[in-house]
Amino acid sequence: MLILPPGHAKQVAARRGHLHRRERWFAGVAAAVSVALAVLIIVSLAGGGSEHRKGCLDVTFASSTGAGVVAGCGAAARPICAADGTTKGYTGTVGRQVAARCRELGLAVGG
Secondary structure, eight states, X not given: OOOOOTTHHHHHHSOOOSOOHXXXXXXXXXXXXXXXXXXXXXXXXXXXXXXXXXXXXXXXXXXXXXXXXXXXXXXXXXXXXXXXXXXXXOOHHHHHHHHHHHHHHTOOOOO
């Protein structure tokens, strides 16, 4: 059985009139973090990834540190495609992906 001290019910029923300074500061920080997180989520969802633009090479592939990207538009894409499959370019699965996109763009594929 739990025995409560005298006046406990009155003390619990009494409402606190205001928040202390530390509580207001904590509530402000929590609100600021919540707003920043909401903005970050909205920007992340609205930003999206890069789109295939006309004449642009854009290949995303898995790598040991996450995702890798091969990108270039117009004149910048030509040397990437020309080196594909050579010792100076991309080989293996990535090389095949790059070569396929280069062919879609009508660019010459090396190696």
